[in-house]
Amino acid sequence: MSSTQVTPENIDSILAEHISEVFDDERFRRDSQKFRREGYIKVRELVPDAVFEGLQKEVRDIIAQHEKRIDVHLPETSNSPRYMSTVSASAIIKDGSLIPAVYNSSALRDALSRLAAEAVIDCSWDGEKYAILHQHKKGDTHGWHWGDFSYAIVWIIEAPDLKYGGALQCIPHTDWDKSDPRVMDYILENPIRTYGNVTRDLYFFRTDTTLHRTIPLSEDKTRIILNTTFAAERDLKKNVTHETMGAMFD
Numbered sequence: 001m002s003s004t005q006v007t008p009e010n011i012d013s014i015l016a017e018h019i020s021e022v023f024d025d026e027r028f029r030r031d032s033q034k035f036r037r038e039g040y041i042k043v044r045e046l047v048p049d050a051v052f053e054g055l056q057k058e059v060r061d062i063i064a065q066h067e068k069r070i071d072v073h074l075p076e077t078s079n080s081p082r083y084m085s086t087v088s089a090s091a092i093i094k095d096g097s098l099i100p101a102v103y104n105s106s107a108l109r110d111a112l113s114r115l116a117a118e119a120v121i122d123c124s125w126d127g128e129k130y131a132i133l134h135q136h137k138k139g140d141t142h143g144w145h146w147g148d149f150s151y152a153i154v155w156i157i158e159a160p161d162l163k164y165g166g167a168l169q170c171i172p173h174t175d176w177d178k179s180d181p182r183v184m185d186y187i188l189e190n191p192i193r194t195y196g197n198v199t200r201d202l203y204f205f206r207t208d209t210t211l212h213r214t215i216p217l218s219e220d221k222t223r224i225i226l227n228t229t230f231a232a233e234r235d236l237k238k239n240v241t242h243e244t245m246g247a248m249f250d
């Protein structure tokens with residue numbers, strides 16, 4: 001299978017075959033319990049190398065055409081910083097093919113639903129389905145924040161040696177009140193868990209109730225992620241607004 005060219009048409013069958021080989025009931029049970037406890041589970045084995053390599057190439061091509069530098073602080077997350085370059089979902093929809101195909105893969109979605117222990121469904125707003133975030137300058141960071149929707153898969157397209165920063169820090173089981181985010185209160189009141197991710201890792205993430213950030217880069221180094229956002233049924237009932245997305249993307 002590794003010699004097969006990955007295309008938008010065959011990606012779902014490649015994922016279905018791979019996931020059935022790598023994940024059995026015991027693995028799903030164990031990973032689901034850890035995921036629900038921590039809001040985070042590294043699932044590097046969920047996709048074969050050929051699929052990840054296809055996404056890496058597509059992300060780099062899209063960055064070269066579309067990225068824009070942002071340097072902002074957002075009041076909805078206690079003025080935490082966003083220092084990075086970004087590519088919006090609309091640019092990914094315009095010039096991506098594997099990214100939308102992997103997003104729509106029913107094999108991937110079934111696996112995520114087993115990990116979440118509930119139905120993982122399409123993000124109802126196209127503008128938040130996909131994003132590319134590119135940190136490259138000393139001090140670049142995705143400051144403390146939550147997500148508007150319940151779930152994400154984060155694909156680590158490239159990560160620096162963790163001694164230069166870029167690790168993920170999390171405080172699970174916290175709630176985002178956009179009018180009173182109280183980020184420092186949560187930091188002071190709770191343990192912070194730090195996860196190191198390297199190039200080619202991916203993790204499944206409970207984004208709406210996990211306060212999180214990346215450790216700022218200590219030198220000019222490259223950290224690129226592809227974020228794919230998914231929803232739960234509960235998100236459809238919420239009046240989701242997108243202030244922080246509007247500040248970071250077109």
Ligand SMILES: [Fe+2]
Binds near residue numbers: 145147
């Ligand atoms: Fe995030």
